[in-house]
């Protein structure tokens with residue numbers, strides 16, 4: 001049985017010194033944060049336009065009236081996010097695997113996958129959403145195939161799958177070629193080698209990078225508002241016109257942050273954990 | 280009797296680097312052949328061509344009289360019959376020792392985990408690793424990892440096993456435990472080709488020792504012939520450096 005030995009911790013005066021050091025830096029951090037916050041709280045209201053800004057951006061009454069509606073509209077963002085995500089994962093994985101194909105007979109697939117990732121990573125997301133979100137319904141398709149939900153989502157899926165494919169491909173390339181040799185030397189097929197040996201390791205390595213894409217996707221769902229769906233950003237715009245007040249945008253921002261900040265923290269945590277494991 | 284494995288005039292180049300310059304080698308069934316030679320002489324490349332991890336440029340490799348170096352031939356059935364153990368173990372880090380061993384038999388022989396349980400456990404017990412079956416590679420010492428790698432190759436019940444300097448990445452005190460395993464494998468009469476720097480081990484177990492020099496088998500013979508009475512000047516030089 002392995003006996004766990006406790007790593008030595010600083011003792012006596014060393015421990016006291018380190019504690020004092022820690023306390024001191026904590027005090028400095030607290031003081032400087034307080035100073036900055038105080039400056040903002042005191043100085044910003046002194047600005048000549050503050051009263052007007054406060055009325056149009058931080059209006060409690062408008063906030064209370066519009067917040068439930070915003071939350072409701074945010075459900076649509078979540079729905080779009082939820083159905084896009086698995087499709088992005090599948091398409092991204094498929095494209096990444098196509099880009100790794102070695103067999104000459106399947107070269108066209110590889111070429112297509114390469115062009116696909118280059119094109120969709122090379123375009124601004126909003127442009128793709130416009131082109132597909134307006135372009136395809138413009139073909140005069142019958143209901144429900146003329147829905148901007150479908151084509152807007154497709155645009156997001158196509159763009160994000162290209163990024164995910166690139167991330168996964170970098171993960172595949174990061175696996176040392178000796179792993180492939182070892183699997184092949186046992187007689188495994190190339191597809192079994194990919195499925196059981198390369199991909200599981202590659203995907204694990206790129207979890208943090210993909211988490212960052214997930215966070216970005218959560219925000220980019222709002223871009224669909226430009227082609228129709230009344231999701232939170234568009235709903236905020238409607239309220240803005242209705243109340244002639246910008247507070248609904250602040251409400252929408254808060255709702256986004258409530259989701260994206262924890263997700264970002266989690267991605268950072270995963271990244272950190274990976275790095276520690278690799279040492 | 281035809282040899283189990285016969286290489287004739289095997290040539291291999293990486294770009295301008297002519298690594299194998301006409302290898303002729305016969306390995307009889309049950310024989311153990313040791314490859315010795317300086318770093319860069321082509322030992323690893325030679326083994327990789329037999330396992331079809333490297334295509335050759337010219338010559339023939341016959342297994343049971345069938346040319347396995349035929350271009351376009353499916354390498355898989357051949358690899359099932361010829362195992363390879365690497366210097367750097369190359370265990371799959373995301374799988375437990377047991378799963379490393381079971382992967383190939385499950386996929387290629389269609390055996391279930393339950394069916395493999397008993398024979399695989401026997402292998403681990405034989406090599407003193409019964410209490411390590413559920414461990415992941417990073418929880419094992421180098422010597423233990425290399426023994427798992429040997430078990431993984433053995434589990435496919437290959438006819439020929441190739442070993443590429445499997446002890447040279449190990450600390451000296453771990454070399455012995457891996458060599459012990461090889462003695463046991465040797466006792467079963469599996470055909471083996473063994474690239475090594477362990478001259479004492481080659482002398483003890485090999486039927487034939489081949490000295491590889493700049494892409495050629497310069498001299499081959501029984502261990503006694505090669506170690507005690509080398510004919511070639513370069514063999515003598517090499518041996519004086521390593522012995």
Ligand SMILES: Nc1ncnc2c1ncn2[C@@H]1O[C@H](COP(=O)(O)OP(=O)(O)OP(=O)(O)O)[C@@H](O)[C@H]1O
Nearest residue numbers: 293296298316317318319320321322323324325444
């Ligand atoms: N995949 C490869 N691509 C290019 N050159 C290679 C490749 N593999 C091996 N070589 C070259 O072939 C030559 C022989 O290498 P090889 O690994 O077979 O030697 P070795 O006898 O096994 O040496 P060592 O004792 O260091 O393992 C070297 O010059 C090496 O650089």
Ligand SMILES: [Mg+2]
Nearest residue numbers: 322323443444
């Ligand atoms: Mg080598």
